[in-house]
Amino acid sequence: MKREIKKAVRFLKQGGLVCFPTETVYGLGARLFDEQALQKIFKVKNRPMDNPLIVHISDPKELKMLTQNFPKSAFKLIEKFWPGPLTLVCKKSPQVPAMASAGLKTVAIRMPNHKTALELIRALGEPIAAPSANISGRPSSTRYQDVVRELGDKVNLVLKGEQSELGLESTVLDVSRLPFRVLRPGFVTLEELKEVLPNICLAAKGKSKLALSPGIKHQHYKPNCKVVLVEPQNWEETLEEWQNQKIRLGVFSYSKKIPNFKNIVFNKMFHGNKLEMAKQLYSYFYDAEKAKVQTLLVETIEQKGIGLAFMDRLKRASA
Ligand code: TXA
Numbered sequence: 001m002k003r004e005i006k007k008a009v010r011f012l013k014q015g016g017l018v019c020f021p022t023e024t025v026y027g028l029g030a031r032l033f034d035e036q037a038l039q040k041i042f043k044v045k046n047r048p049m050d051n052p053l054i055v056h057i058s059d060p061k062e063l064k065m066l067t068q069n070f071p072k073s074a075f076k077l078i079e080k081f082w083p084g085p086l087t088l089v090c091k092k093s094p095q096v097p098a099m100a101s102a103g104l105k106t107v108a109i110r111m112p113n114h115k116t117a118l119e120l121i122r123a124l125g126e127p128i129a130a131p132s133a134n135i136s137g138r139p140s141s142t143r144y145q146d147v148v149r150e151l152g153d154k155v156n157l158v159l160k161g162e163q164s165e166l167g168l169e170s171t172v173l174d175v176s177r178l179p180f181r182v183l184r185p186g187f188v189t190l191e192e193l194k195e196v197l198p199n200i201c202l203a204a205k206g207k208s209k210l211a212l213s214p215g216i217k218h219q220h221y222k223p224n225c226k227v228v229l230v231e232p233q234n235w236e237e238t239l240e241e242w243q244n245q246k247i248r249l250g251v252f253s254y255s256k257k258i259p260n261f262k263n264i265v266f267n268k269m270f271h272g273n274k275l276e277m278a279k280q281l282y283s284y285f286y287d288a289e290k291a292k293v294q295t296l297l298v299e300t301i302e303q304k305g306i307g308l309a310f311m312d313r314l315k316r317a318s319a
């Protein structure tokens, strides 16, 4: 891995793009301080220019250079959740290129909890700006092979890693003003955040004309098949309705039995295991595509704890 990291650093210093594993999903990285390289990220992902990137750091000390008026109370969150799946939106310092923050006055920062990601940032000696490693609108990539297939020919290098341990993106929390607000639900739950700072709340949806988290308004996480959400109380009835359709069906169940209908060509059961469900969602989306599923029926779960982030992604995938 040392040699691969060296190679990656060389590419980054030359203005190239490197995909790397993190504990949440794979990232598509460039040097934060290279505006041309940042531009390449947007181009390769076909990402709308108004959707800012996350800056990945390897030490909370780097906050000082990247932010202004960083709130003291947010250090409590850092102590508890860094390195890990929590991204903090902070007032940015002038050093942060406008391209990374899409022209906003804030910048999103996270310290990933992943050996390779941290080694890469440390070896480069600078922060790495990285959105998730997927074409905009597609599911995020949680496996090396998914990154290679989706982006391999568009970047300089994909660093190899295991399947992402968590599988769902980080929670994006705005700490640039009070009260601190969750802009994107993610692996760290609202309940866990509130245990540290009870005043943290969810950002109100669609209330403000100003897009709080620009990414939220764009289409997201869609596999190449129709995703249909099925509430548990309608499960048997809905599946029967699909039984006689000449459609290649996929079925993901959280708690229910999956019948053996002939047209079900791909099925996955989570056996009530929420961590497993979060970890596998994107990889199973891609596997369902491979199985040429036309319609994917997915059992919904309660929107609390990790269920909030899971349902957020599912709703976008099915919109
Ligand atoms: O787990 C993760 O967060 C992964 C890994 C690679 O770290 N990254 C990721 O990045 O999911 P991306 O680009 O797919 O999502 C970043 C989200 C978007 O919704 C974006 O709008 C939001 O963070 N964001 C970034 N900067 C922001 C800012 N200054 N203000 C509000 N939202 C911001």
Ligand code: MG
Pocket (backbone or CB within 6 Å): 131, 132, 140
């Ligand atoms: Mg993304």
